[in-house]
Amino acid sequence: MDCTTRGLGVRVVLALAVVAGCSDDGGRGTTNPFTSAPMTTAVSGTSGEPETTDAMTSAAESTGASGTGSGTTEVATTAPAPVCGDGVVDDGEGCDDGPNNGDDKACTSMCQPAACGDGLVQAGVEECDDGNQVDEDMCTNGCKSPVCGDGIVQMGEGCDDGNQVDKDACNNMCVAASCGDGVIQVGEACDDGNMEDLDACGNDCKPAACGDGKVQMTEECDDGNVVDTDACTATCKMAICGDGKVQAGVEECDDINKVDTDACTSSCKSAKCGDGFVQAGVDECDDGNMVDTDACTNACKSAKCGDGIVQAGVEQCDDGNMVDNDGCTNTCKKGPSCGTFFTAWNGWNYYKVMVNGAMTDVNVRTACEACGLKAPCDATDPCTYNDGLCLQTTNETSCGNPMLNMAKFLCGANASPSSCAQLYNTYQYMGTKWQAGSSCGAKSGSWCVQGNGEVNQQALCVQAK
Numbered sequence: 001m002d003c004t005t006r007g008l009g010v011r012v013v014l015a016l017a018v019v020a021g022c023s024d025d026g027g028r029g030t031t032n033p034f035t036s037a038p039m040t041t042a043v044s045g046t047s048g049e050p051e052t053t054d055a056m057t058s059a060a061e062s063t064g065a066s067g068t069g070s071g072t073t074e075v076a077t078t079a080p081a082p083v084c085g086d087g088v089v090d091d092g093e094g095c096d097d098g099p100n101n102g103d104d105k106a107c108t109s110m111c112q113p114a115a116c117g118d119g120l121v122q123a124g125v126e127e128c129d130d131g132n133q134v135d136e137d138m139c140t141n142g143c144k145s146p147v148c149g150d151g152i153v154q155m156g157e158g159c160d161d162g163n164q165v166d167k168d169a170c171n172n173m174c175v176a177a178s179c180g181d182g183v184i185q186v187g188e189a190c191d192d193g194n195m196e197d198l199d200a201c202g203n204d205c206k207p208a209a210c211g212d213g214k215v216q217m218t219e220e221c222d223d224g225n226v227v228d229t230d231a232c233t234a235t236c237k238m239a240i241c242g243d244g245k246v247q248a249g250v251e252e253c254d255d256i257n258k259v260d261t262d263a264c265t266s267s268c269k270s271a272k273c274g275d276g277f278v279q280a281g282v283d284e285c286d287d288g289n290m291v292d293t294d295a296c297t298n299a300c301k302s303a304k305c306g307d308g309i310v311q312a313g314v315e316q317c318d319d320g321n322m323v324d325n326d327g328c329t330n331t332c333k334k335g336p337s338c339g340t341f342f343t344a345w346n347g348w349n350y351y352k353v354m355v356n357g358a359m360t361d362v363n364v365r366t367a368c369e370a371c372g373l374k375a376p377c378d379a380t381d382p383c384t385y386n387d388g389l390c391l392q393t394t395n396e397t398s399c400g401n402p403m404l405n406m407a408k409f410l411c412g413a414n415a416s417p418s419s420c421a422q423l424y425n426t427y428q429y430m431g432t433k434w435q436a437g438s439s440c441g442a443k444s445g446s447w448c449v450q451g452n453g454e455v456n457q458q459a460l461c462v463q464a465k
Helices: 361-370 404-411
Strands: 340-345 348-354 426-428 440-443 446-450 458-464
Touching: 340 404, 348 361, 361 458
Parallel strands: 426 458
Antiparallel strands: 340 348, 348 458, 426 440, 440 446
């Protein structure tokens, strides 16, 4: 058995003066006087203090023949304690870079490899190390300082999708995308960064448009529809007369002009008789009323004789025709209600009216008046036979020669009442001043027949045309 001691800087102090196992003779029969005493190895370290190492200590063993006391004793030794920083990786150490150890180095001051989560910030490798495995605090589990875009939602962040795309659901400021954030994301047509609903981009991030129900910028109105016939048009303009759009229930027409004489007036009413506007090519007149007896009829025609409408203050009658010898003349003067049209002469209409009874002046005049006519005077004034009851015509000029000028008018320049057959049995009013109130009649061969002796003949009557 070799008697050697091992170890750096170790002095071995022998507790025994004699090691029986190392005798010259090597015999085992020698009794070891220290068999019962242990052997201790003192190890001098850097401090110079002895240490006892259980792993390096062994008890002496004695062997020999029974009864002889002879045997061999082995000496136990204690190994030196490991030292972090000596450059030697000892048991229990993960690393040892000697003087290069440090809490900010790859090998810490505890001779352990630097690792994220150890609470030590390794220079050039880690940005931070808070010694925990919480990923959402101020130091991530990768020992990185939290930043927007790292894919981890930390305090103060609304989101973090791990990218730098500003137009997705999470913007580059780690704020969840929303209308009004100033970034146009998927599904948004615009985003002006405000919540003003009446500008070019509404609060729903849709561009302002006519029909969206919001009155924006250049719009006069917006009723939320594109109906062109209500109070707000499809172009978001207030409906007005003249815009070319017929507003239901308000306008009858709209022709985009302010002309009052076409089919649609400037008030967007359909042109019609009585509206006060003369529609070109349709109306002759329009006095704005529905009075039929004034100068403009209800048919917007200018009143005239023969239209069948009696124009107040102008016409006596209007029978709607141009027949002169009926009850209404062609000048719309009342004709006789009875009698027979005889002739028209110098603006006068002459009639023959049957007289019932004697042909006296009174009966002749009364018969004329009963038919709405007058008895013509015998001659122009002054004339004895004229009175205020007859009608001066200016046609008869010869006082005392009744119907002479008429005979010449009817039957020729040389004719007389006695030779003009058209006057036969016709009697002239004499103003009750001839032959005791007798009228003067014409017969063949007789110039002036006294009417007192005649009955049921015809009276000469007249009316202005």
